Amino acid sequence: DSGVTQTPKHLITATGQRVTLRCSPRSGDLSVYWYQQSLDQGLQFLIQYYNGEERAKGNILERFSAQQFPDLHSELNLSSLELGDSALYFCASSVSANYGYTFGSGTRLTVV
Amino acid sequence: AQSVSQHNHHVILSEAASLELGCNYSYGGTVNLFWYVQYPGQHLQLLLKYFSGDPLVKGIKGFEAEFIKSKFSFNLRKPSVQWSDTAEYFCAVKEVDTGRRALTFGSGTRLQVQP
Numbered sequence: 001d002s003g004v005t006q007t008p009k010h011l012i013t014a015t016g017q018r019v020t021l022r023c024s025p026r027s028g029d030l031s032v033y034w035y036q037q038s039l040d041q042g043l044q045f046l047i048q049y050y051n052g053e054e055r056a057k058g059n060i061l062e063r064f065s066a067q068q069f070p071d072l073h074s075e076l077n078l079s080s081l082e083l084g085d086s087a088l089y090f091c092a093s094s095v096s097a098n099y100g101y102t103f104g105s106g107t108r109l110t111v112v
Numbered sequence: 113a114q115s116v117s118q119h120n121h122h123v124i125l126s127e128a129a130s131l132e133l134g135c136n137y138s139y140g141g142t143v144n145l146f147w148y149v150q151y152p153g154q155h156l157q158l159l160l161k162y163f164s165g166d167p168l169v170k171g172i173k174g175f176e177a178e179f180i181k182s183k184f185s186f187n188l189r190k191p192s193v194q195w196s197d198t199a200e201y202f203c204a205v206k207e208v209d210t211g212r213r214a215l216t217f218g219s220g221t222r223l224q225v226q227p
Contacts, residue, residue, distance in 0.1 A: 002155055033214055042219035043202065056213035090156070097206050097213055098163075100146050103156040 003027065004104035006091050012110045018079040021107045025072055025093030032074040033101060034066055038087040049074055081111045114139045116205050118218035125193050126226050133188040133221050135203030142208040145186040146215065147177055150200045162186065198225045
């Protein structure tokens with residue numbers, strides 16, 4: 001157990017639907033990072049939140065959004081899902097990215 | 113934009129063989145460097161990291177990596193691999209002196225160790 005909790009572990013949904021992935025960071029970490037891992041794209045940075053505020057955006061589609069709540073847990077919302085959105089979605093937390101991340105176990109999203 | 117290259121996509125070794133996985137990055141400024149390992153079905157775990165000082169860093173499970181600034185490289189090594197080292201290995205880079213806030217990962221190297 002890394003201390004970073006992601007739910008659900010698996011999610012199967014249909015195209016066009018909307019899902020929410022949840023992440024609770026390790027105790028004391030204020031930053032949450034979301035990554036998408038697919039076979040052809042590797043680990044792609046999506047978005048970062050720090051203490052409730054968006055801090056950095058990567059290759060995140062407009063159909064995707066995220067937020068971080070006062071208790072520091074974060075949610076990644078994926079809407080109008082397409083087959084190509086099928087991937088592993090990882091959340092990571094840190095005190096500072098300069099020192100690396102602690103990763104959660106990921107959510108495997110399958111869009112059918 | 114920063115890029116991280118792991119040229120070996122899939123490596124197959126026998127137990128007790130030596131391992132070296134390549135990692136090259138493009139950013140010319142100050143960097144922090146990381147190797148992560150992902151065992152089948154598990155999350156990414158930190159193997160080792162380099163911030164400054166001795167360019168040869170030692171991590172967990174007998175792994176080490178050498179930072180060669182002139183070559184923009186941070187190769188991972190292990191003198192003698194075990195079957196339990198079968199996993200995917202990711203190199204990651206953090207630009208220290210820019211506004212870039214996230215780690216950039218390489219595409220990963222899948223290591224298969226045969227008993």
